Amino acid sequence: MKYNLQTGSHTVYALQYHFVTVTKYRATVLTNDICERIGEIANDLSEDFGVSIQSVNGGQDHVHVLFTAKPTTDMTKFINSFKGVSSRKIRKEYPEVKQVLEDSFWQPGYFLATTGQVSVDVLMEYVEEQ
Structure with a gap:
């Protein structure tokens, strides 16, 4: 099993x-x-939070x-x-958006999932073989 690993002072991890x-009212x-x-x-925000943006x-x-x-x-x-800063900046920099979405840019909710570098099946097999 191969991971793209990152390290901290006492940790080794791979968190993706x-x-x-979604925009307000879609x-x-x-x-x-x-x-x-x-x-x-x-x-711009990623450095402040210790994340690395892979794709937007x-x-x-x-x-x-997608981020680590x-x-x-x-x-x-x-x-x-992210949602607050992007909402303010987009509505300020793109006036046509503010005409459609005056008060809020994003829906209150969101989706967040961890992703893996290997499938659950591969992990299951690895654990079972230990």
Whole structure:
């Protein structure tokens, strides 16, 4: 089994996450330029939270973010900061969006899942063979 490992002072880890958030009312306001800007915002925030953004992409009404994190990363703070900062900046920098989504840019909820570098079946087999 091979992992892309990261290390801390007393830890070795491989933590990858898939995060999805949706625009308020599923408004179709995300253009390629806005998605690109959201990626820049995510990268700007990543240093403050000890995460590394791997990919940002999406559709007209949602964004996917694939990132790695440290075991000490506070996911709730990172996600809330991402949503808050990106909402403010996008509505300020793209006035056409503010006409559609005046008060809120994102839905309150989101999707977050851990991802693996190997499948659950491979892990199960590995554990059973130990």
